[in-house]
Amino acid sequence: MTQPPEDPYLPGRPAGGLDVDRYELELDYRVATNRLDARAVVHARATRTLDRVSLSLQGVRAGHVLVDGRRPERWVHRDGRITIRLGREVLAGTSLAIEVRYGGQPHPARGPWGEVGWEELEDGLIVAGQPDGAPTWFPCHDSPADKAAFTFTVTAEAGYEVLANGRLVSRTPRAGRVRWVYDQPEPMAPYLATLQIGRYQRLVHGTQLLAPPRLLAAAEHDLARQPAMMALFEELFGPYPFAAGYTVVVTDDVLEIPLEAQGLAVFGANHMDGRRGSERLVAHELAHQWFGNSLTVGSWRDIWLHEGFACYAEWLWSERSGGWTADRHARSTRTRLAGLPQDLLVGDPGPAGMFDDRLYKRGALTLHALRLTVGDDVFVELLRTWTARYRHGTVSTELFVACASEVAGRSLALLVEDWVYRAALPELPGSSGTVPRLG
Incomplete structure (x- = not known):
C-alpha cells in the first residue's frame, strides 16, 4: 500500500495509519549501567484500511513483537522504525494492541535540534523529548497530533526518586529496588512523556x-x-x-x-x-x-502557538508582579527584532527555525498586537475561550484565528497574517506607554 508523505518537520516519521488511545510502559532500569529492559503495549485504532503498521523506536533494540497477543506475519526493526506486517487487512476503526519487548542502553537522538530524548546525568537521568526524542525510550507513533493516555511502571534502585507524568498510583519497595506506577489519564503527545530519576x-x-x-x-x-x-x-x-x-x-x-x-x-x-x-x-x-501541553499543535509549523504564548506569559507575569509592563517588553523587543534579519516566517519556520528566539518573541508580539487591537477584556475572554474550547486537544493557527475572530466579533485574519505569515516586521498598534497593567 502507498505510504503517506513524510512530515517535513519530522523526517523519517511518516503517518503510520494509527490513532493511539493509550501507552502502557513497563520499564526496568539500572542507573549505574544505564541498562533498560522494557515492555510497551500500544493500544491504537487504524485510521484507514491497512495491512501493516509502524512505530518509531531508536537507540534500543526490539526483541519481540505481538499484535493482539499473536505473532504478526513479519516484523523488522531498522533505521529507527518497527514495521509490522499484519498478514491481513484491517479496516479503519479496527482496534489493535501492539506489544513490543525491547532493551539496551538508551541515549539521546542527534538531529537538527541537537541531542534530545533520553539522557544520563551524573547520577540519574532526564528525558527531554521535544520535538522528536520520544522514540529514544519507547515505541510510539511520534506525532504531536496523536495524543494518548499513559501508564508508567518503572523499577529502579532504592535511594532514587522516580518521576513520570501523571499521578503517583503506588510505590512498592522490593529487594533493594522500588517499583513506581504513574497514571496520566489526560491525553498527551509522545514528546511530552518524560522520566526523571535522581537522588x-x-x-x-x-x-x-x-x-x-x-x-x-x-x-x-x-x-x-x-x-x-x-x-x-x-x-x-x-x-x-x-x-x-x-x-x-x-x-x-x-x-x-x-x-x-x-x-x-x-x-x-x-x-x-x-x-x-x-x-x-x-x-x-x-x-x-496550558499552551503546548493541554493545547498542542498538530504540526510543528505552528510551534509559535506554544512558544509565543509562553513568552507572552513571561511579560504578563512581569506586568502583574511590578516589573515592566507587557507593552514596555513588547516595544523594547520589537526595536531589537527590527535590527535582526527579517527572514523567518513565524507560522512556518522550517525545522531549522522552530526554536529561533525571533519566533518566540515575534509570537509574543502577535499576541500583544491582538491585545492592543481588541482591548484587555476581549483579549482575556479570547485566552480563556481558546484554552477551554481546545482543552487537551490539538490546535493550529487557523483554529486560533477563527476563535479570536469569533470572540472579537470581527475578522483578525489580516492582523495575524501580517505577524505570522509575512517576513517583514509590522508596527505595533498604539503608542508606547498607553497600555495599563492587565488586571
Whole structure:
C-alpha cells in the first residue's frame, strides 16, 4: 500500500495509519549501567484500511513483537522504525494492541535540534523529548497530533526518586529496588512523556518540588512566587489543565535550558541561584501547561502557538508582579527584532527555525498586537475561550484565528497574517506607554 508523505518537520516519521488511545510502559532500569529492559503495549485504532503498521523506536533494540497477543506475519526493526506486517487487512476503526519487548542502553537522538530524548546525568537521568526524542525510550507513533493516555511502571534502585507524568498510583519497595506506577489519564503527545530519576528530596507545598538536598533552599526561594504565577495564569488562561498538579524538578547537573513536559518542568542547578535570576523561565515553563501541553499543535509549523504564548506569559507575569509592563517588553523587543534579519516566517519556520528566539518573541508580539487591537477584556475572554474550547486537544493557527475572530466579533485574519505569515516586521498598534497593567 502507498505510504503517506513524510512530515517535513519530522523526517523519517511518516503517518503510520494509527490513532493511539493509550501507552502502557513497563520499564526496568539500572542507573549505574544505564541498562533498560522494557515492555510497551500500544493500544491504537487504524485510521484507514491497512495491512501493516509502524512505530518509531531508536537507540534500543526490539526483541519481540505481538499484535493482539499473536505473532504478526513479519516484523523488522531498522533505521529507527518497527514495521509490522499484519498478514491481513484491517479496516479503519479496527482496534489493535501492539506489544513490543525491547532493551539496551538508551541515549539521546542527534538531529537538527541537537541531542534530545533520553539522557544520563551524573547520577540519574532526564528525558527531554521535544520535538522528536520520544522514540529514544519507547515505541510510539511520534506525532504531536496523536495524543494518548499513559501508564508508567518503572523499577529502579532504592535511594532514587522516580518521576513520570501523571499521578503517583503506588510505590512498592522490593529487594533493594522500588517499583513506581504513574497514571496520566489526560491525553498527551509522545514528546511530552518524560522520566526523571535522581537522588532528590521531594517536597509538596501545593505544587511539588524534587531537588537535591544541596539545592533545596535555593529552589524553594526561587520558586516562592510560583503560586502567585499559578493564580495569575488561572485568572487569565482558565483552570490548570491537569488533575495530578504541577511538579518542578531541579537536577544536580547544569542544563542549557529548562525542559518542559506534561505536568512538570525540569530546571538545571544553574537555574536556581537563590536570587530568582531565572524567574521569567519559571513563568515560561508553567505557562506551557496550558499552551503546548493541554493545547498542542498538530504540526510543528505552528510551534509559535506554544512558544509565543509562553513568552507572552513571561511579560504578563512581569506586568502583574511590578516589573515592566507587557507593552514596555513588547516595544523594547520589537526595536531589537527590527535590527535582526527579517527572514523567518513565524507560522512556518522550517525545522531549522522552530526554536529561533525571533519566533518566540515575534509570537509574543502577535499576541500583544491582538491585545492592543481588541482591548484587555476581549483579549482575556479570547485566552480563556481558546484554552477551554481546545482543552487537551490539538490546535493550529487557523483554529486560533477563527476563535479570536469569533470572540472579537470581527475578522483578525489580516492582523495575524501580517505577524505570522509575512517576513517583514509590522508596527505595533498604539503608542508606547498607553497600555495599563492587565488586571
